[in-house]
Amino acid sequence: MKNWYMLTFIGKDRPGIVSQVTLALYEGGGNLGEASMVRLGGNFSIMLMVHYEGSADSLEKKMSKVCTVLELQVHVDKIEGELHRHVEPDVRISIYGADRAGIVAETTGVLTEAGLNILNLESDVGGSSDNPIYIMEMEGVAGKGIDSLKSALDKLAEEKHVETRISPINTLMG
Amino acid sequence: MAVFDILIYPDSRLKKVSRQISVVDESVKKFIFDLEETMRAGPPSVGIAAPQVGRFERIVIVDVSVKPDTPNHGKLILINPQINMKQGEVTGREGCLSVPDYTGNVARAETITLQALDLTGESKTYEMEGFEARAVQHEIDHLDGLLFLDRLVSRRNNLFKRKVYK
């Protein structure tokens, strides 16, 4: 069993964050696994799955210099993790509509009940400040089949006035 | 009968360009038989290309007939395949026997017209679409030393993307 950590970095977006953080990690003896890095509302967020032969404290110390320079907040958690454990999504769902409080909780709640296990979700707010629109895209596993999700989405579209689209992910292996 | 080992990336041989077959002789036929055995023996797949087992000749097998609701030509043995026409573009998820534990989105032509020799050495033309066309394009890429990794498109921002006709 390897020593895996999840490192979370958050700070104001600026050029060079990714290269400087990953360089500090590499020089400190950390081994990068899967990662997610994304700009959210002018901030940059990084989640790194890191293999490291040492304690969480010592890993955090090794990242402290780069975090000071880049004004990043860092958080280190020990995790139970392994590489090569991908779960393949079999469905992609897109939902958009006028932005309002609770839209994500409402829609994902209904979908979870209809059997969806969300593997990744990206959402954004577009439109204008007077008329914001919420846009959401997710991939997941349809635990109760795609028809169950379809009828849940139809109901959502009707009751919550959102546009929905569902398409199977038919992965080609060759 | 034999089941070959599949080359796994980063084996640099997967980047080699395969050569044309001049004659479909007994040794080619025997190889194709074993290539199909290999495809059926491994993880479920809808195609295989000769270079994936280390034989650098332009031979692929495609069979998408196991997929429900998918238009198809049954089992296709394609020797020296050549795509003469491509139309439309669709993004879909692909994985590869030579690239374990990773899948990604790849844009492919939606419909293609294809010419290839069959097992008897006769030249045939096929028109195909969708999943079958995707499988053929994936396998022909192997003949040119290309993997789906060479054609990845972002998972982000493909929201509501419709078919685009060029």
Ligand SMILES: [Zn+2]
């Ligand atoms: Zn392949």
